[in-house]
Amino acid sequence: xxxxxxxxxxxxxxxxxxxxxxxxxxxxxxxxxxxxxxxxxxxxxxxxxxxxxxxxxxxxxxxxxxxxxxxxxxxxxxxxxxxxxxxxxxxxxxxxxxxxxxxxxxxxxxxxxxxxxxxxxxxxxxxxxxxxxxxxxxxxxxxxxxxxxxxxxxxxxxxxxxxxxxxxxxxxxxxxxxxxxxxxxxxxxxxxxxxxxxxxxxxxxxxxxxxxxxxxxxxxxxxx
Amino acid sequence: xxxxxxxxxxxxxxxxxxxxxxxxxxxxxxxxxxxxxxxxxxxxxxxxxxxxxxxxxxxxxxxxxxxxxxxxxxxxxxxxxxxxxxxxxxxxxxxxxxxxxxxxxxxxxxxxxxxxxxxxxxxxxxxxxxxxxxxxxxxxxxxxxxxxxxxxxxxxxxxxxxxxxxxxxxxxxxxxxxxxxxxxxxxxxxxxxxxxxxxxxxxxxxxxxxxxxxxxxxxxxxxx
DNA sequence: TATAAATGATAGTAATACTATCATTTATTT
DNA sequence: AAATAAATGATAGTATTACTATCATTTATA
Numbered sequence: 001x002x003x004x005x006x007x008x009x010x011x012x013x014x015x016x017x018x019x020x021x022x023x024x025x026x027x028x029x030x031x032x033x034x035x036x037x038x039x040x041x042x043x044x045x046x047x048x049x050x051x052x053x054x055x056x057x058x059x060x061x062x063x064x065x066x067x068x069x070x071x072x073x074x075x076x077x078x079x080x081x082x083x084x085x086x087x088x089x090x091x092x093x094x095x096x097x098x099x100x101x102x103x104x105x106x107x108x109x110x111x112x113x114x115x116x117x118x119x120x121x122x123x124x125x126x127x128x129x130x131x132x133x134x135x136x137x138x139x140x141x142x143x144x145x146x147x148x149x150x151x152x153x154x155x156x157x158x159x160x161x162x163x164x165x166x167x168x169x170x171x172x173x174x175x176x177x178x179x180x181x182x183x184x185x186x187x188x189x190x191x192x193x194x195x196x197x198x199x200x201x202x203x204x205x206x207x208x209x210x211x212x213x214x215x216x217x218x219x220x221x222x223x224x
Numbered sequence: 225x226x227x228x229x230x231x232x233x234x235x236x237x238x239x240x241x242x243x244x245x246x247x248x249x250x251x252x253x254x255x256x257x258x259x260x261x262x263x264x265x266x267x268x269x270x271x272x273x274x275x276x277x278x279x280x281x282x283x284x285x286x287x288x289x290x291x292x293x294x295x296x297x298x299x300x301x302x303x304x305x306x307x308x309x310x311x312x313x314x315x316x317x318x319x320x321x322x323x324x325x326x327x328x329x330x331x332x333x334x335x336x337x338x339x340x341x342x343x344x345x346x347x348x349x350x351x352x353x354x355x356x357x358x359x360x361x362x363x364x365x366x367x368x369x370x371x372x373x374x375x376x377x378x379x380x381x382x383x384x385x386x387x388x389x390x391x392x393x394x395x396x397x398x399x400x401x402x403x404x405x406x407x408x409x410x411x412x413x414x415x416x417x418x419x420x421x422x423x424x425x426x427x428x429x430x431x432x433x434x435x436x437x438x439x440x441x442x443x444x445x446x447x448x
Numbered sequence: 449t450a451t452a453a454a455t456g457a458t459a460g461t462a463a464t465a466c467t468a469t470c471a472t473t474t475a476t477t478t
Numbered sequence: 479a480a481a482t483a484a485a486t487g488a489t490a491g492t493a494t495t496a497c498t499a500t501c502a503t504t505t506a507t508a
Contacts, residue, residue, distance in 0.1 A: 016485090023486075039363035044464065055487060060466075130361055133411075137354055139263035141418045154421045172424065173437045176412055179422040180441070183411055184404050187357075191403060194365045197378045198403040200396065213397045217404070217445050224444040240454090247455075268495065279456060284497070 005115040007079035012147050013072045016062050025118040026052045027062050028076075031069055036123045040070060040131045067138070071149050074135045077124050078152035080116070081105070082159060095166035100215060102160055107185040107210045129186045157182065168222045177221070181214060188213065229339040231303035236371050237296045240286050249342040250276045251286050252300075255293055260347045264294060264355045291362070295373050298359045301348050302376035304340070305329070306383060319390035324439060326384055331409040331434045353410045381406065392446045401445070405438060412437065 006019060018024030030051045035043045045059045045066060063069040085102055092098045110125040136150060144150065160181065161174035171177070188210045191198040201209040230243060242248030254275045259267045269283045269290060287293040309326055316322040334349040360374060368374065384405065385398035395401070412434045415422040425433040 021485080041362065045466085046464075055489090056466085057468090057488085058486060061485080065465075133357055134361070136419065137358065137414070138265065145419060150419060154419070157422050173440070174424065175421070176415075176423045176425070176437050177441075179411070179415060180404075180408050184408065187403070187407055188400055190361070191400075195360065195369060195374060195378070197399070198381050199400045200398065201400070213400050216397070216448065217401075217441060220448040221441050221444040224440065245454080269497085270495075279458090280497085281457085281499090282455060285454080289496075 005080075005083070005113075007076050007083070009072065009075060009079070010148050010151065013068055013075065013149065014063055015060075018062050018072075023052070023054060023058060024062055026054075027059060027069075028073070029118045029120075032073060032120055032123050032127065035070070035073070035131065036126050040066070040127075040134060067135075070131060071135045071144070073124060074128060074132055075149065075152045076119065077121070077128055078156050080113070080119075080121065082152065082156045085156075085159060089163075095163065096219070099163050099167055099218065102163055103181060103185075103214050103218060104211055106160075106182055107189070107214055108207050109189075129189050132186055133183070164218075164222060171222045177218065181218060184217075185210060185214060229304075229307070229337075231300050231307070233296065233299060233303070234372050234375065237292055237299065237373065238287055239284075242286050242296075247276070247278060247282060248286055250278075251283060251293075252297070253342045253344075256297060256344055256347050256351065259294070259297070259355065260350050264290070264351075264358060291359075294355060295359045295368070297348060298352060298356055299373065299376045300343065301345070301352055302380050304337070304343075304345065306376065306380045309380075309383060313387075319387065320443070323387050323391055323442065326387055327405060327409075327438050327442060328435055330384075330406055331413070331438055332431050333413075353413050356410055357407070388442075388446060395446045401442065405442060408441075409434060409438060 009017075009019075011017075016024065018027050027048065031043070031048055034048055034051055038047075043066060045063075046056050049056045049059050063072065085105055088105065089098045089101050092101060110121045112123075113119075113121045136144070136153075138144070157175055157178040160178035164171060164174040164177055188199055188201070189207070192201045192203070192206070192210065196203070200213075233241075233243075235241075240248065242252050251272065255267070255272055258272055258275055262271075267290060269287075270280050273280045273283055287296065309329055312329065313322045313325050316325060334345045336347075337343075337345045360368070360377075362368070381399055381402040384402035388395060388398040388401055412423055412425070413431070416425045416427070416430070416434065420427070424437075
């Protein structure tokens with residue numbers, strides 16, 4: 001039996017649910033490939049249609065515009081990541097070990113998850129690093145927020161924030177620290193690979209150093 | 225006598241130096257106004273031309289495209305901010321007091337500096353918060369980096385990194401911590417105003433809480 | 449006053465971001 | 479198995495964006 005994990009998505013993000021058809025799944029699959037390869041600014045529905053072998057009009061039947069498609073992909077990733085975090089820390093009793101595990105999950109280059117055949121999580125992780133913040137850094141964040149576009153992100157931060165509080169119930173900034181860990185994990189990864197002068201890392205050991213840096217940052221401040 | 229501060233800019237960022245003419249200064253002034261008001265994605269050279277009362281073609285005589293104009297504005301701000309940091313901390317002897325002062329400068333909503341008549345630093349600061357990372361989150365970062373587009377940012381991080389090392393010469397991640405402070409100051413500010421669930425702050429006390437959060441984060445980790 | 453440099457006015461092109469229409473294929477219901 | 483509905487394909491069209499080019503006019507400098 002073939003198992004498939006499905007992430008429940010906000011219905012206002014799409015016109016037609018892409019999980020329910022072959023074309024829809026191809027839109028997800030090829031948009032991940034194209035956005036990762038060419039960057040979000042250069043990515044267009046026309047290029048996506050050509051890559052899939054369909055027409056622009058057909059893409060518009062699934063997504064209103066490329067921004068909503070980006071938000072969809074990113075939400076999907078946050079949903080998937082929260083599942084990973086809950087699943088991979090459920091037997092960890094020690095709160096600090098749990099938080100350490102979470103930091104590792106947030107900062108590690110992900111492997112493709114075979115449970116989700118049309119989504120390559122490793123590519124999606126790279127999209128998160130380079131394009132993630134573009135999903136909310138717009139003039140229409142607040143309307144998007146009202147439509148719950150960022151719930152998966154907020155839920156994830158809440159989960160991480162709760163684990164932080166488990167470590168130290170006195171800590172004053174669990175939400176800010178949670179969002180900081182997530183964003184800094186991505187930023188330092190981007191800097192490491194593209195603007196290394198902004199970091200203290202060398203290209204060889206890669207993510208391990210980011211994890212060390214984050215552990216140092218997080219555990220010194222919550223133990224303080 | 226009227227004093228004017230000039231920030232020396234990378235010449236590859238522009239076609240014609242905007243500081244050298246009235247039209248050029250208007251391009252800077254109105255692009256700051258428009259980008260802040262409408263957001264970078266919606267901003268176009270045509271709209272900018274209309275706002276100034278000139279033509280699209282004339283704008284292109286100063287900047288190749290809107291991305292380079294954005295990088296120009298952001299570089300200008302980093303240059304100006306580094307000047308502020310050096311100027312405002314030059315008499316501070318205690319390293320920790322100096323770093324605290326730097327964090328405050330990085331996280332505070334800036335006042336318009338009358339020394340630079342055509343640049344409203346307060347608006348530019350808001351552009352930095354919402355659009356800053358778009359200057360480097362592109363597929364062409366590395367070429368841009370080779371052309372020294374990000375030198376003012378790197379210089380600022382280096383300056384901040386050196387102050388961090390003054391506090392604790394043993395600290396392993398001065399550059400990463402410097403870039404983290406800068407980016408987190410902006411991110412938490414954006415979240416506070418747009419996605420408050422991602423922070424622990426209330427709208428009333430504003431920036432003070434971000435400064436407290438950053439101080440806690442930074443000083444616990446470098447004292448560790 | 450002559451000359452060069454900067455700007456304005458206008459036109460044009462290819463690409464982007466859509467919307468609309470109708471024919472055809474594929475799936476579902478009776 | 480036929481009838482009906484839903485999804486997709488093919489094609490066309492529009493407004494806007496992101497430019498480039500040309501030539502006339504204004505403004506600055508030699």
